[in-house]
Amino acid sequence: MSKITYVSSKGVSQTVDVLDGDSIMEGAVQNNIDGIVGACGGCLQCATCHVYVDEAFLPKFDEIEPEEEVMLASTAAERRPNSRLSCQLRVRPEFAGCIVTMPDSQ
Amino acid sequence: MSVLIIGGGQGGYQTAFSLRAEGYGGSITIVGEEPHLPYQRPPLSKGLLLGKQQERHVFLRVAEFYEKQNIRLISGTHVQSLRETPVSYEWLVLATGARNRHLTCPGAEHALYLRTLDESQAVKQRLEAAASVVVIGGGFVGLEIAAAARMLGKDATVIEAQPRLMARVAAPEVSQYFREQHEARGVRVLLNSFVERLEPNAVILRDETSVQADLIIAGIGVVPNDELAREAGLAVGNGISVDEFLRTSNPHIFAIGDCAEYPSRYADGRVRLESVQNAVDQATCVAKAICGKPEPYTAAPWFWSNQFDIQLQTAGLAIGFDQTILRGDPTSNKFSVFYYREGILKAVDSINQAAEHMTARKLIAAKANVAPDQAADAGFDLKSALL
Ligand SMILES: Cc1cc2nc3c(=O)[nH]c(=O)nc-3n(C[C@H](O)[C@H](O)[C@H](O)COP(=O)(O)OP(=O)(O)OC[C@H]3O[C@@H](n4cnc5c(N)ncnc54)[C@H](O)[C@@H]3O)c2cc1C
Numbered sequence: 001m002s003k004i005t006y007v008s009s010k011g012v013s014q015t016v017d018v019l020d021g022d023s024i025m026e027g028a029v030q031n032n033i034d035g036i037v038g039a040c041g042g043c044l045q046c047a048t049c050h051v052y053v054d055e056a057f058l059p060k061f062d063e064i065e066p067e068e069e070v071m072l073a074s075t076a077a078e079r080r081p082n083s084r085l086s087c088q089l090r091v092r093p094e095f096a097g098c099i100v101t102m103p104d105s106q
Numbered sequence: 107m108s109v110l111i112i113g114g115g116q117g118g119y120q121t122a123f124s125l126r127a128e129g130y131g132g133s134i135t136i137v138g139e140e141p142h143l144p145y146q147r148p149p150l151s152k153g154l155l156l157g158k159q160q161e162r163h164v165f166l167r168v169a170e171f172y173e174k175q176n177i178r179l180i181s182g183t184h185v186q187s188l189r190e191t192p193v194s195y196e197w198l199v200l201a202t203g204a205r206n207r208h209l210t211c212p213g214a215e216h217a218l219y220l221r222t223l224d225e226s227q228a229v230k231q232r233l234e235a236a237a238s239v240v241v242i243g244g245g246f247v248g249l250e251i252a253a254a255a256r257m258l259g260k261d262a263t264v265i266e267a268q269p270r271l272m273a274r275v276a277a278p279e280v281s282q283y284f285r286e287q288h289e290a291r292g293v294r295v296l297l298n299s300f301v302e303r304l305e306p307n308a309v310i311l312r313d314e315t316s317v318q319a320d321l322i323i324a325g326i327g328v329v330p331n332d333e334l335a336r337e338a339g340l341a342v343g344n345g346i347s348v349d350e351f352l353r354t355s356n357p358h359i360f361a362i363g364d365c366a367e368y369p370s371r372y373a374d375g376r377v378r379l380e381s382v383q384n385a386v387d388q389a390t391c392v393a394k395a396i397c398g399k400p401e402p403y404t405a406a407p408w409f410w411s412n413q414f415d416i417q418l419q420t421a422g423l424a425i426g427f428d429q430t431i432l433r434g435d436p437t438s439n440k441f442s443v444f445y446y447r448e449g450i451l452k453a454v455d456s457i458n459q460a461a462e463h464m465t466a467r468k469l470i471a472a473k474a475n476v477a478p479d480q481a482a483d484a485g486f487d488l489k490s491a492l493l
Contacts, residue, residue, distance in 0.1 A: 026163055032170045039386055041146045041163070044460070045410050045419075070460040 002096040006033045009104035020093060024086035024100060025049040035102030042087035044068060048106040049086040050075040054099035058082050061089055077103030107132025109396060110195035112185050112334065114138025116146060117201035117363030117385035119166050122177045124393030134177045135193050139184040142223055143169060148382060150226035151250040152412055155233065156257060164223065188338040188359075197358055197396050200335060200346055201389070204328035204364040204380065209242065213304030217242065217324040220251060229323060236320035237261060240309050242301055244271040246411045248325035249284065252293050253413040263294040263317055265301060265309060275420075277430040277443045280455050284413065291414055330365045330378060343367050345378040350402040352392050360395070362388035371404055372452070372470065373423045381409040406471035408463075419463035422453030422470035431481045434459070442466070444481040451475050468492055 002020060004027055007013040018027030028036040028049075037048035044067050053061065061084065064072070068088050072079055086100065109125060111118045114136045122134050138144070145164040153159030172179045180192055188198070206219040220229050229251070233239065239255040241248045244266030255262040264271070270281035271288075285295050300312040309317045330345035341347040341355040345367035352360050352368060363385035367378040387405035394401060409420045416439070427445040434441030442462050445453040451474075454466035465488045469476060472492060480486045 022163075029166075030162070030168060032168050032174065040382065040410075041148060043148070043410070043412070045382075045408075067460050070464055074464055 002091050002093055002098075004091065004095070005097070005099040006031075006035065007099060007101040008035050009102055013099075018091045020091050022091055024051065024089040024091060024098075026087075027091060028086065035106075036086055037106045038087060044071050044085070044087070047071040047074045047076070047085060050077060050103055050106060051084055051086045051089075051100040052080055052103065053082045053084050053089070054101075055082055057095060057098040060094055060098075064088075075103070076105040108193070108195050109134050109197045109199065110191055110193055111136045111199045111201055112138075112191075113201035113203055113331075113363075113365070114140065114144045114179065114181060115201060115203050115363070115385070116144070116166070116382055117203070117389045118199070119144035120386045120389035121199050121201060121362065121393055122172075122175070123167075124390045125396060126175045126177070128393050128397040128399075130393070130397050132196070133193075134175075135180065135195075136177060137180045137183050137185055137192050139182065140222060140224075141182040143167065143172075143179070143181070145223055146382070147221070148410075150223060151220055151247050152254065154226050155230050155251065155254040157230075161223075161227075185334060188334050198360070199389075199392055200354070200359065200361040200365060201363050201385070202331035202334065202365045204330045206324070207327045207329050209301065209304070209324050209326065211301055211303050213306075216304040216306050217322045219324055220247060221328070229321075232321050233258060233260065238319050239263070239321045239323065240265060240317050240319035241323050241325060242309065243325040243327070244268070244295070244297075245274065245325055245327065246272065248323075249288065249413050250411060251323055251325065252288065253291075256288075256291055256293050257414065261294075262292070263296060263319070264288065265296045265299045265311070265317070267298070267300050269298050271295065271297075275424055276455060277424070277427070277445065279430065279432055279436065279443050280418070280457070283436045283441075283457065284416075284418075287414065287416055328364065328380065330367075332365055335359075335361065335365075343376065347376070351395055351400050352388055352403050353395075360392045362392055368403065370407075370423065372407060373425045377423065377425065379407060379423075381407065383408050406467055408467050417458055417460070419456045419460065420453060421456075421463060421466035422451070424453040424455070427452055429478060431478045433462075433481050434484060444476065444478070446478055449475075449478070451481075462488065465489055465492075 001017045005015040016031040040046040238261040335346040346361035424445040429446040431444040442456040456463035474491045
């Protein structure tokens, strides 16, 4: 279990426990956090689990695979250097304390 | 102010979600016959069967979501008639989906089907003990099940009546590619094959060939759940008939998703689609209409299927095409097929080409026309057709 903080586009933050091995998208669903949709269930079809990852944690995650790169080009909100699709971010103990900010639209 | 949603699947859930997202303050009730929280079906024939995805991840939301959003969820309840609904309503949304068509041959009771979570679990359990699996029907779901069985080390056979796989929706080039890929991974593909009868451990074909099977699964298409509409006297065709606003012949009753037949601007006529995109986007459209912002439903169709490590993605509708163009080389395992009718681009199938698929979604939505010779030219920049 690792503590992950989800910050809404309005700046409201919620810190919850996410099971190691679950994705940050799945962690949001399991903890009933609004702002991440995940319409395709995490198979890189929809780009509705877009998050901005806290810069300090960005290098800890695996690099963006080409398939994620493709979908990041189709996010509803602006893509930024720290944009990721949260279905691709699998939680490991070293991500404890990670902060992700959700965009205002998915 | 109240909305009653019948059917707690992908479309029913999304209607409730989108209503609240649009700020709808009235009461929302979802009545569904399955004894589960709303869940997604795509993993049922993919990750869930393979044990790659855990069951808790198929649910669209946890129970707390419905409480907090003040969405009343009545599970395990089959609505028999629109004359006696569990609650009264101002707006009714029919999101009843479809059910599997069943075999009618002698011994049909020996086959399993896969539509629901419970059925997926039953198939998964039976797969564990099975050495050989026969899948009747070479459509998307059947091929996904065959791929999963093979990946689990089972002897797998697909029996298809048509001369090629996915014949209803795919071009011959695509059918051929998937046949080769399945065969290369050890799936036996029997085309032009008609099932005569089932025995507990064998499928007998019309020519009396017997195919051994510890487990028989049939994926031979679906039938829309349109009985409620039919009984209520609403117009019904191949599914519940709705207009471009997804309204049935009663303007207070909408129908969406697998159960609804609607006029599509991407087909020259009415269609009934079975895809996550269709259920989600139609639900969103209906939620807006109920919130006083009616707009015609115009979202461009897209779909995906995963078989082994191969991803097929479709944009648009490959209905009634008269020309197909191959872009790329199937032997590289990355290619697309462009479907045309009277020279107009109607659909694009992309194999292991996510970027090209995403461009195709935009081309189809924009009704941009890439000429057949441009599509055939791998050097032609598809995005330039969007400018
Ligand atoms: C195994 C499988 C794999 C799939 N894979 C993909 C894929 O990879 N990509 C893709 O895009 N699509 C896929 N699909 C299709 C997609 O899941 C469906 O198109 C989608 O679920 C349709 O949503 P819906 O809300 O219309 O119907 P459903 O999700 O089927 O929900 C309808 C619900 O209504 C209930 N119901 C029906 N009648 C009544 C009644 N009278 N009273 C109460 N409840 C009732 C049903 O029990 C059901 O729970 C797949 C489908 C299956 C079965």
